[in-house]
Amino acid sequence: MITREPFEYPENASRLECLVLAARESMADTGRAVLLGVRAIRMLPDLRRPKARAEFMRQMYICGIESLPVITVVALFTGMILAFQTGIELRRYNQEVYIGSAVMVSMLREMAPFITGLILGACVGSAMAAQLGTMTVNDEIAALEIMSIDPVRFLVTPRMAAMMIMTPILSFYTCMLGTLGGGVIGTTQLNVPWAQYMSNAMEFARAKELFVGLVKALIYGIIITTISCNEGLTATQGAVGVGQATRRAVIISFLLVLIVGYFVTRFFY
Amino acid sequence: MIRFEHIVKRLAGRNVLDDLSFEIRKGEVFVIVGPSGTGKSVTLKHMVQLLRPTSGTVWLGDESVSDADGRDLERLRERFGYLFQGGAMLGWLTVAENVALPLEEKTDLPEDEIAKRVHEALEMVDLEDAADQYPAEISGGMQKRAGLARAIVRRPEIVLYDEPTSGLDPVTARTIDRLIQHLNRDLGVTSVVVTHDMQGALSIGHRVAMLHGGRFVEVATPKAFAASACPEVQQFLEAQYITRGNFFVEGGTK
Numbered sequence: 319m320i321t322r323e324p325f326e327y328p329e330n331a332s333r334l335e336c337l338v339l340a341a342r343e344s345m346a347d348t349g350r351a352v353l354l355g356v357r358a359i360r361m362l363p364d365l366r367r368p369k370a371r372a373e374f375m376r377q378m379y380i381c382g383i384e385s386l387p388v389i390t391v392v393a394l395f396t397g398m399i400l401a402f403q404t405g406i407e408l409r410r411y412n413q414e415v416y417i418g419s420a421v422m423v424s425m426l427r428e429m430a431p432f433i434t435g436l437i438l439g440a441c442v443g444s445a446m447a448a449q450l451g452t453m454t455v456n457d458e459i460a461a462l463e464i465m466s467i468d469p470v471r472f473l474v475t476p477r478m479a480a481m482m483i484m485t486p487i488l489s490f491y492t493c494m495l496g497t498l499g500g501g502v503i504g505t506t507q508l509n510v511p512w513a514q515y516m517s518n519a520m521e522f523a524r525a526k527e528l529f530v531g532l533v534k535a536l537i538y539g540i541i542i543t544t545i546s547c548n549e550g551l552t553a554t555q556g557a558v559g560v561g562q563a564t565r566r567a568v569i570i571s572f573l574l575v576l577i578v579g580y581f582v583t584r585f586f587y
Numbered sequence: 588m589i590r591f592e593h594i595v596k597r598l599a600g601r602n603v604l605d606d607l608s609f610e611i612r613k614g615e616v617f618v619i620v621g622p623s624g625t626g627k628s629v630t631l632k633h634m635v636q637l638l639r640p641t642s643g644t645v646w647l648g649d650e651s652v653s654d655a656d657g658r659d660l661e662r663l664r665e666r667f668g669y670l671f672q673g674g675a676m677l678g679w680l681t682v683a684e685n686v687a688l689p690l691e692e693k694t695d696l697p698e699d700e701i702a703k704r705v706h707e708a709l710e711m712v713d714l715e716d717a718a719d720q721y722p723a724e725i726s727g728g729m730q731k732r733a734g735l736a737r738a739i740v741r742r743p744e745i746v747l748y749d750e751p752t753s754g755l756d757p758v759t760a761r762t763i764d765r766l767i768q769h770l771n772r773d774l775g776v777t778s779v780v781v782t783h784d785m786q787g788a789l790s791i792g793h794r795v796a797m798l799h800g801g802r803f804v805e806v807a808t809p810k811a812f813a814a815s816a817c818p819e820v821q822q823f824l825e826a827q828y829i830t831r832g833n834f835f836v837e838g839g840t841k
Binding site: 326329376453457458460463466467472 | 598599600635637661664665667668669671672673675676677679688689691692693734737741
């Protein structure tokens with residue numbers, strides 16, 4: 319059952335008991351969030367139904383197409399900044415021809431999935447938490463449960479599938495645009511010929527770097543969806559509660575993108 | 588049909604329901620009235636396990652609703668329709684799509700049959716013209732009527748109404764009252780209505796119950812209820828300008 323009653327401390331509980339209960343409830347919340355994500359992924363085959371496919375396509379549009387403008391701008395400028403800062407340092411040693419490799423490797427491995435994760439966490443994750451939170455406080459989730467429609471299958475699974483597909487695609491797109499931005503700076507500011515920049519960049523674009531970046535993006539997509547949907551579905555107390563759920567969803571997503579990103583990198587290198 | 592056995596519900600440090608026991612009979616319209624915050628909606632939510640009792644058991648026939656889980660709970664809930672206070676319509680679906688939702692998701696009915704049932708349900712609540720509009724494009728009262736159409740489209744045995752007439756103009760409110768009566772008389776739907784609207788409660792209810800302090804202080808037929816000597820009941824009636832034993836029903840006074 320998704321609809322839950324608010325947690326209350328027992329009356330006459332001591333401070334220590336309250337602390338223990340709060341820690342236990344916090345662990346239980348984490349467990350419920352993980353279970354929510356696992357259930358949503360297990361229900362992915364349900365998207366073969368025509369009705370579910372329509373919602374899945376709608377979510378693909380929201381996650382992917384609607385995020386494109388901001389991702390395009392951020393990716394381009396990240397590549398430009400990266401190329402410029404690296405280029406300035408490399409120029410001191412007459413090695414600025416290597417900015418292509420620096421931009422490509424850092425974008426592929428780290429920057430592209432990281433930027434994509436942050437942008438999707440801020441744009442899509444917050445929207446998910448706000449929408450599901452509003453639905454929760456307006457009894458729409460309860461209405462689904464009364465109709466015996468599983469909110470996880472109906473609401474979370476299409477979002478999960480859309481994010482699992484769109485985050486790696488957008489991460490790749492970010493990488494390509496970042497490299498392009500770096501190339502523009504290399505050619506116009508650092509006097510590195512375009513062909514030389516590109517050949518240097520492509521020389522270091524190895525399959526493993528691409529693979530690690532895409533795996534990271536996939537994991538970020540799952541984390542953002544799980545956290546945002548869980549926060550939305552556990553929202554209480556009207557508009558204030560929805561605001562708090564949205565804020566928590568963005569903060570937790572950001573922190574987890576950062577922390578998990580480190581461990582994935584550590585695992586592969 | 589629905590039986591509450593010694594239900595206690597503790598919320599925010601107080602007993603909202605305090606050893607509440609009562610039974611709703613099959614085919615009756617049972618109306619729960621009472622001031623705000625006395626636990627009327629909480630009582631309704633216990634019937635479909637949107638809330639679980641702190642102690643006690645809610646029964647539907649001989650099955651415990653309070654202890655049901657998984658598929659059993661789904662099966663029990665499928666016997667209910669529920670009209671929420673605000674309608675609880677899904678914002679990205681049109682009115683017709685909202686009403687069709689329980690049929691599309693939980694039945695194998697062909698599309699033309701679903702369309703026919705949706706049309707019938709919308710016709711009942713006089714909303715055929717708003718079928719293709721989104722909830723944000725219609726008024727609060729229309730949203731509530733759309734919510735009612737969704738609650739009845741699956742033809743449930745029991746319909747729970749949470750404030751079905753609050754926020755509606757008097758004419759629309761009486762239309763909803765008539766619809767509740769129609770569903771009860773012609774289709775045999777058992778109805779549980781939570782309301783502040785005493786005029787409506789006394790007109791449509793077979794029995795009216797007054798919730799106060801977590802318990803029913805009066806459960807009686809409308810006539811007996813209106814004549815009740817219970818001070819809480821009298822205060823509630825007088826606040827709505829209904830004098831003892833004299834209230835309007837369609838076709839005259841009772």
